[in-house]
Amino acid sequence: MKSKNLFYYLAITIGTSSLLYRSFQLIKKKFFLKRKVYLNGLSCSFPLNCYSQDEMKEMFIENYCGGKENLLEKDFDFIQRVFQASCIDTSYVNLSKNNLFKRMKREEYTNYVKQTLIEISCKSAKNAIENCLHLNSNEITHIIFGTMTGTIAAPSMDIHLVKELQLNSNIKRLNVESMGCLTGFRLIGLCNDIALQDENNIVLLIVSDIRSALGNQLTPFESNQPIDKSNVIISALFRDSSGAAIFSQKAIFSNELSYCHILKHQSTIIPDTIELGRLKEFNDSSIHLYLDKQLPYAVFDALPNFVSKLLNEYQIDIYHCQFAVHTGGPKIIRGIKECLNLDDEQLCSSWYVMTHYGNLSGSSNLVVLEHFCRWKYSENKPNEKGICFPKDFNRYKYIVGLSFGPGIAVEGVLFQLE
Numbered sequence: 477m478k479s480k481n482l483f484y485y486l487a488i489t490i491g492t493s494s495l496l497y498r499s500f501q502l503i504k505k506k507f508f509l510k511r512k513v514y515l516n517g518l519s520c521s522f523p524l525n526c527y528s529q530d531e532m533k534e535m536f537i538e539n540y541c542g543g544k545e546n547l548l549e550k551d552f553d554f555i556q557r558v559f560q561a562s563c564i565d566t567s568y569v570n571l572s573k574n575n576l577f578k579r580m581k582r583e584e585y586t587n588y589v590k591q592t593l594i595e596i597s598c599k600s601a602k603n604a605i606e607n608c609l610h611l612n613s614n615e616i617t618h619i620i621f622g623t624m625t626g627t628i629a630a631p632s633m634d635i636h637l638v639k640e641l642q643l644n645s646n647i648k649r650l651n652v653e654s655m656g657c658l659t660g661f662r663l664i665g666l667c668n669d670i671a672l673q674d675e676n677n678i679v680l681l682i683v684s685d686i687r688s689a690l691g692n693q694l695t696p697f698e699s700n701q702p703i704d705k706s707n708v709i710i711s712a713l714f715r716d717s718s719g720a721a722i723f724s725q726k727a728i729f730s731n732e733l734s735y736c737h738i739l740k741h742q743s744t745i746i747p748d749t750i751e752l753g754r755l756k757e758f759n760d761s762s763i764h765l766y767l768d769k770q771l772p773y774a775v776f777d778a779l780p781n782f783v784s785k786l787l788n789e790y791q792i793d794i795y796h797c798q799f800a801v802h803t804g805g806p807k808i809i810r811g812i813k814e815c816l817n818l819d820d821e822q823l824c825s826s827w828y829v830m831t832h833y834g835n836l837s838g839s840s841n842l843v844v845l846e847h848f849c850r851w852k853y854s855e856n857k858p859n860e861k862g863i864c865f866p867k868d869f870n871r872y873k874y875i876v877g878l879s880f881g882p883g884i885a886v887e888g889v890l891f892q893l894e
């Protein structure tokens with residue numbers, strides 16, 4: 477009799493506690509799912525000298541080719557066409573005009589890119605910290621630095637930035653290089669994961685690139701020989717910038733830009749495309765970038781599925797999404813508009829950044845995002861010939877960040893605007 481009672485007692489206790497445990501797990505999951513990571517203080521910066529695309533072209537012909545007289549007629553035409561078709565009006569490079577596209581010795585190159593990276597990174601990081609009212613920079617727990625402008629050098633850039641910005645010496649650091657134009661959105665995904673882990677985590681992200689310096693390290697030009705077309709394209713498109721943001725579960729120290737949180741982050745490698753984009757260094761320390769003509773099409777093929785997967789979980793209507801796309805050139809932006817069936821205005825910040833600053837590699841991701849968020853919450857809406865801006869910014873409740881890089885790989889981040 478007694479042992480039977482004990483059996484019932486045990487059974488009930490175990491039953492109830494497992495029920496309690498399961499409800500607890502459910503509540504925990506629900507609570508966990510509800511936690512949000514905010515994008516605070518988003519900021520960007522550029523080197524000091526502003527050049528028109530015509531000035532860049534003129535200096536490319538002058539300094540890289542040694543003047544028009546060294547060029548074959550058809551190559552001269554090709555240069556004219558590529559610089560024109562880039563859709564870039566202005567861009568920012570730290571070099572003086574005479575030094576644009578001038579070949580640098582390896583050491584001169586590494587010193588120049590490293591120093592410039594530190595300067596523009598500090599500028600955007602300081603602005604991001606200042607934008608977060610009430611944030612003491614001492615409270616930042618993690619720093620992530622990303623760039624495609626890598627060199628063989630140590631200590632790595634994150635340490636220099638900790639020192640320059642006088643951050644806490646116990647800060648957890650990470651330095652990410654060579655992932656290409658998708659760096660910004662990949663690292664936003666990472667910062668989201670770190671911030672989700674603990675409500676006290678405050679993560680500073682900085683992504684910077686000095687891509688115009690590829691133009692100072694081109695494989696040599698030979699007088700009156702056919703020009704390497706890749707070198708023309710690189711020189712016409714790649715420019716410099718830095719973006720920074722701070723990630724945390726609290727939006728308490730926010731300015732107007734931080735009513736933006738991350739819903740989802742997604743990555744993929746497109747099968748059989750590893751040969752389509754490669755960057756290589758040669759014996760004479762020149763750097764060569766190869767981009768296959770098929771590269772954009774591989775991206776356009778993969779994108780519709782990738783984007784519906786990103787939106788489906790939250791049943792989001794693409795109509796309410798603004799697209800912050802890597803500024804990889806007019807062909808990329810146009811192709812994305814077509815393959816996703818978008819209105820021109822859904823890509824307004826990508827077009828704006830493309831024409832005002834150029835192909836910024838991985839740092840473009842944050843720069844494009846920053847422009848749209850700023851416009852959305854500001855009284856002053858942009859207005860400019862040639863770019864189609866939203867008639868009603870209230871249409872946009874989400875931003876889809878999309879970027880592509882060597883692999884060929886795609887990164888997507890879904891942001892919700894509040």
Ligand SMILES: *[C@@H]1O[C@H](CO)[C@@H](O)[C@H](O)[C@H]1NC(C)=O
Binds near residue numbers: 524
């Ligand atoms: C960038 O330009 C500014 C202003 O011309 C100059 O003070 C600074 O030293 C330059 N930085 C590098 C690394 O060249």
Ligand SMILES: *[C@@H]1O[C@H](CO)[C@@H](O)[C@H](O)[C@H]1NC(C)=O
Binds near residue numbers: 758759
């Ligand atoms: C670089 O040097 C190595 C060793 O001398 C040689 O095998 C290779 O072909 C060189 N590469 C080029 C592009 O000249």
Ligand SMILES: *[C@@H]1O[C@H](CO)[C@@H](O)[C@H](O)[C@H]1NC(C)=O
Binds near residue numbers: 753806837880881
């Ligand atoms: C812009 O830069 C990235 C490499 O960083 C490249 O994948 C993309 O194709 C470039 N765009 C053009 C048109 O060169």
